[in-house]
Amino acid sequence: MYDIPHHTQETAVTDVKIKAKDVQVYYGDNHAIKDVSVEIDNNTVTAFIGPSGCGKSTFLRCLNRMNDTIDICRVEGDILIDGDDIYDKRVDPVQLRAKVGMVFQKPNPFPKSIYDNIAYGPRIHGMARNKAELDDIVERALRRGAIWDEVKDRL
Known part of the structure; x- marks a missing residue:
């Protein structure tokens, strides 16, 4: 493993x-x-x-x-x-x-930026070929979570 x-x-x-x-x-x-x-x-x-x-x-x-x-x-x-x-x-x-993934009752982010927390999974699994693709993945995830407008200036 x-x-x-x-x-x-x-x-x-x-x-x-x-x-x-x-x-x-x-x-x-x-x-x-x-x-x-x-x-x-x-x-x-x-x-x-x-x-x-x-x-x-x-x-x-x-x-x-x-x-x-x-x-x-x-x-x-x-x-x-x-x-x-x-x-x-x-x-x-x-x-x-x-x-070994985990989902907690309360948010338990890595001590990193919002962007790096969202990008972590896609980055380690090679889901983006470059920063622009990773930026798109992060934005789509935050939009789907209905928090893009709230956090887009604090990524």
């Missing part, structure tokens, strides 16, 4: 899609997530339920390495998808995010 040799045989024996073991997340000195271990089977629906601020979104952001975009965030422990360590230095976070 990520051009890394499997380091475990688990996926051959079980139907585990995602395995997290002893995951810790820190924002600077704040220990936000402590000792999370979970196995999520393939082709299942799994819900993370808990009060606001308990770490649900922070944990989910670990699964596609969105926390990498936060300078003060540090993730420890093991997270495997299809038996591959997604935090291995050989894993390209951009390719991982192309395969």
